[in-house]
Amino acid sequence: MAKLLYASSSKDSDMFYAVKTPIPDPFFYLDTGDRKYVFLDHREYGVFAEHNQNPEIELVLVNPLIEEASKIEGQGSGASKLAYLLLQKYGLLNEPVEVSNNLPLEMADFLREKGVNLVVKNPLFPERLRKTDQEIEALRDALV
Numbered sequence: 001m002a003k004l005l006y007a008s009s010s011k012d013s014d015m016f017y018a019v020k021t022p023i024p025d026p027f028f029y030l031d032t033g034d035r036k037y038v039f040l041d042h043r044e045y046g047v048f049a050e051h052n053q054n055p056e057i058e059l060v061l062v063n064p065l066i067e068e069a070s071k072i073e074g075q076g077s078g079a080s081k082l083a084y085l086l087l088q089k090y091g092l093l094n095e096p097v098e099v100s101n102n103l104p105l106e107m108a109d110f111l112r113e114k115g116v117n118l119v120v121k122n123p124l125f126p127e128r129l130r131k132t133d134q135e136i137e138a139l140r141d142a143l144v
Contacts, residue, residue, distance in 0.1 A: 003031040003098045076110035100124040
């Protein structure tokens with residue numbers, strides 16, 4: 001099932017788990033099931049490109065999509081309209097989409113008004129419940 005996140009990876013643990021790079025401003029992460037995407041503006045694009053260590057994540061410049069999203073009808077915020085556009089562009093409007101319980105309520109309401117089937121999942125990444133050997137080692141190093 002597809003996953004959609006909108007948050008700052010500096011503040012949201014699910015987003016940080018997904019991208020492993022701290023980004024202070026909220027941004028979109030989309031996992032279509034086949035591919036993973038991060039949508040960043042020109043200010044953070046280069047920082048993420050430099051620090052990203054996950055070759056499975058495709059980085060997309062969001063600036064060209066913002067104007068296109070602004071043309072979507074409805075009372076949603078720019079971010080909500082952008083979320084809808086991303087789901088539309090990646091063929092997910094008719095699919096259930098998993099979101100965390102941190103998705104902004106206004107965004108969830110807008111997407112549901114547009115017919116998107118959002119499934120709130122907590123935890124969004126169940127694999128986070130059990131630490132990998134690498135994560136355990138990082139915790140040990142942090143405590144020393």
